[in-house]
Amino acid sequence: MNPKIKRIKIFWGMMxxxxxxxxxxxxxxxxxxxxxxxxxxxxxxTGGLITKTNLELFIDPPLQTAVNFDALxxxxxxxxxxxxxFSIKSYHQLKxxxxxxxxxxxxxxxxxxxxxPILGFTIQLTVGVDHQVSIVSNEYHPIERVEMDxxxxxxxxxxxxxxxxxxxxxxxxxxxxxxxxxIIVGPSxxxxxxxxxxxVIEVGSKQKAPIxxxxxxxxxxxxxxxxxxxxxx
Amino acid sequence: xxxxVFDMIVRLVGVxxxxxxxxxxxLVTECGGTPLxxxxxxxxxxxxxxxxxxxxxxxxxxLDATGNIGIQSMDSSLINALSDLFLPxxxxxxxLENNFLKVRINSINDSPEILATPNSxxxxxxxxxxxxxxxxxxxxxxxxxxxxVEALGFQTNKARPLFVMVNATGSTNNPEEVNAFYSHNYxxxxxxxxxxxxxxxxxxxxxxxxxxxxxxxxYLLESLTSDRGVDFAGDSGSIFSEGAAIHECIADYGAESxxxxxxxxxxxxxxxxxxxxxxxxxxxxxxxxDFNNFSKVATFDSTKKNLNRYRIGEWxxxxxxxxxxxxxxxxxxxxxxxxxxxxxxxxxxLKRDTSVTSLKSALLQADEQLNCGIHSHSVKNAFExxxxxxxxxxxxxxxxLKASIVWLRDERGQLTREFSVSFILTNPNxxxxxxxxxxxESTDARxxxxxxxxSYGDLGSGKTVSVGGNxxxxxxxxxxxxxxPNQNYQGAPFNLRIKSENAPDAIIPGVx
Ligand SMILES: [Zn+2]
Numbered sequence: 001m002n003p004k005i006k007r008i009k010i011f012w013g014m015m016x017x018x019x020x021x022x023x024x025x026x027x028x029x030x031x032x033x034x035x036x037x038x039x040x041x042x043x044x045x046t047g048g049l050i051t052k053t054n055l056e057l058f059i060d061p062p063l064q065t066a067v068n069f070d071a072l073x074x075x076x077x078x079x080x081x082x083x084x085x086f087s088i089k090s091y092h093q094l095k096x097x098x099x100x101x102x103x104x105x106x107x108x109x110x111x112x113x114x115x116x117p118i119l120g121f122t123i124q125l126t127v128g129v130d131h132q133v134s135i136v137s138n139e140y141h142p143i144e145r146v147e148m149d150x151x152x153x154x155x156x157x158x159x160x161x162x163x164x165x166x167x168x169x170x171x172x173x174x175x176x177x178x179x180x181x182x183i184i185v186g187p188s189x190x191x192x193x194x195x196x197x198x199x200v201i202e203v204g205s206k207q208k209a210p211i212x213x214x215x216x217x218x219x220x221x222x223x224x225x226x227x228x229x230x231x232x233x
Numbered sequence: 234x235x236x237x238v239f240d241m242i243v244r245l246v247g248v249x250x251x252x253x254x255x256x257x258x259x260l261v262t263e264c265g266g267t268p269l270x271x272x273x274x275x276x277x278x279x280x281x282x283x284x285x286x287x288x289x290x291x292x293x294x295x296l297d298a299t300g301n302i303g304i305q306s307m308d309s310s311l312i313n314a315l316s317d318l319f320l321p322x323x324x325x326x327x328x329l330e331n332n333f334l335k336v337r338i339n340s341i342n343d344s345p346e347i348l349a350t351p352n353s354x355x356x357x358x359x360x361x362x363x364x365x366x367x368x369x370x371x372x373x374x375x376x377x378x379x380x381x382v383e384a385l386g387f388q389t390n391k392a393r394p395l396f397v398m399v400n401a402t403g404s405t406n407n408p409e410e411v412n413a414f415y416s417h418n419y420x421x422x423x424x425x426x427x428x429x430x431x432x433x434x435x436x437x438x439x440x441x442x443x444x445x446x447x448x449x450x451x452y453l454l455e456s457l458t459s460d461r462g463v464d465f466a467g468d469s470g471s472i473f474s475e476g477a478a479i480h481e482c483i484a485d486y487g488a489e490s491x492x493x494x495x496x497x498x499x500x501x502x503x504x505x506x507x508x509x510x511x512x513x514x515x516x517x518x519x520x521x522x523d524f525n526n527f528s529k530v531a532t533f534d535s536t537k538k539n540l541n542r543y544r545i546g547e548w549x550x551x552x553x554x555x556x557x558x559x560x561x562x563x564x565x566x567x568x569x570x571x572x573x574x575x576x577x578x579x580x581x582x583l584k585r586d587t588s589v590t591s592l593k594s595a596l597l598q599a600d601e602q603l604n605c606g607i608h609s610h611s612v613k614n615a616f617e618x619x620x621x622x623x624x625x626x627x628x629x630x631x632x633x634l635k636a637s638i639v640w641l642r643d644e645r646g647q648l649t650r651e652f653s654v655s656f657i658l659t660n661p662n663x664x665x666x667x668x669x670x671x672x673x674e675s676t677d678a679r680x681x682x683x684x685x686x687x688s689y690g691d692l693g694s695g696k697t698v699s700v701g702g703n704x705x706x707x708x709x710x711x712x713x714x715x716x717x718p719n720q721n722y723q724g725a726p727f728n729l730r731i732k733s734e735n736a737p738d739a740i741i742p743g744v745x
Contacts, residue, residue: 097390097392099387099388099389099390100386100387100388101386101387101388101457101578101581102385102386102387102574102578102603103578103581103582103599103602103603106459106581108390108459108460117422119419119420120419120461120462120465120585122459122460122461124458124459124461136459136581136582137458137459137461137584137585139461139585162718162719163649163650163718164647166643166645166647166649172340172402178421178423178424180420180421180422180423180424182420182421182422186675186681186682186685187672187674187675187682187685187686188674188675188676188682190674190675190676190677190678190680191675191678191681195420197420197421199421202643202644203643203644203645204643204644204645205644209414212416212418212419212420212421214420216681216717219717219718219719219720220717220718221650221681221715221716221717221718221720222650222651222681222683222715223681223683223715224420224469224681224683225469225470225683226419226420226468226469226470227468227470228414228415228416228427228429230412230413230414231412231413231414231447232411232412232413232505
């Protein structure tokens, strides 16, 4: 073996041995989640042993829910400052809400066109204690403006007629008379349109649970349907 | 003072280790998360609240509370198993509800007179067989787990109320049918979230805390992931997906970890003939069954038994339980809380239509951010030792698909405006393909994918999935697209895409 390579191998071998040794040396390091002001302790490598030694650090610290900065403002600014990441169209509106999470304050945005929500278009950002903003998920897509003139919309009865009465409206108490609108976008963004959301039962079906269905408000086309999560059947 | 040679060596090693750590170790102080309020969490976990209103309940259910596997809800001896509990966070007034959580019997619109009210001592105390007992159990259980996740530092979305119906109407009219539905109501943003419990049997699910805690997990996961659809495909009607399995996994894990029992559903399992009395519905602890090894729950075969979300789901809870066990070993009093925080934090990172691979990455990321990554070895090991290797061979060839269009008929035999595809899908490679999916992609505004994705698990070398026609799998296992009722769709193009985690995509164009 080339002596130079041999020396490098020995060097790295020693480094690994010391890393492992250091773990046993400092095995009285403390539990995860120690406060920032605690004295510096070392912990290293994966799978290291964690034990708790300093009880006084754990005396019922109040849960830090209130943050001393405005996460929503920071997240808003992040979206504005990064048009390359978020090419938000002028006819889309974002509504943000903040939620605490141990990984950082989450800011969840829902996307609307003229007040109508766009299904599945959510953006989730996280704001760390260092005010650093990062993206958790971004389902936004710069789709074209959707036709929203209600004069061209079919009524729920007209939609059901289009389907030869294959579906009937659910008569469950909480569904009765419930009808709402949502903008629905195909998974490959080829199409976005206004959808009418109703709870229906499929005539003749063994499945008695109502289906949450979305029909095109304009053509009556079935765009999506969702069944509740059923546990045992 | 004299130094022995041994002293010298010890000191030298100490100094060198210190210096080495500066380069290879990390400071916990650099990334230690917010401390947890352990006494508060312990209080919640032991249901040791105080409040003005009390309840009398058998916790978590008659079977686990007494250890008597033959016990039934009408047994008079159960009176000895009742414990006094508090019902915190109730709104003023004498109903089991607050601004978010609202307990009902049959439906959202139940008239107030039929609902449970406290007795003259301000106590919700009812016989176990009474419907009001179920309402009390629902409030106690849902409030306890909600309080717990908040104490761990997770704020959930309460913009819409969550209604719990303990004897819901609307599924079937058969009181013997036991079930539970959770609806997040993504489409109708004006609708509340609902949890509907069915089954008026001797082992009614409404008497079991496990059911409420599991169902809460579905709400929690949607809430943590900001409604982006961890199982978007499953919610849109696909029969199986890894996203659905992970939904069940997180829901089970939360219930199992908070109870500390490592299994759930011994009470409701009494309703199903395939379970012997006393067996749990599912278990995160090892059992002598299929759920210890990934290949047994994920490999496609023509019996279609693995196209069932609870199989990978139960396997996944055993992986999470291994990770939890490791953290509890490190810190016996508090480890459970740190484990739950890390696992729920990982869940909050999951993307749309998630997978087992993504869950593993999310766990590593959450551990890195919360705990300096000190459990990364445990996380990797938990997956590897249960047969889920990240080190799978990349396949050279895309999977092969032969498909034909099938127009669907409704339950009355009439043609609908929805089409599906019958197909034969083959893995021509010499190794298995991981997480195989068929996706319908619209390339024409006339076509809308309705059930846009179906999953078939891991497909072995040379193996075939065949759906529709005379195949072993009915057409329900395929994707579904729709066209408008009065539109000419002739010539409308679409794509079928076959995806797998280790094979190149195959794209097969189609025309209506
Ligand atoms: Zn479930």
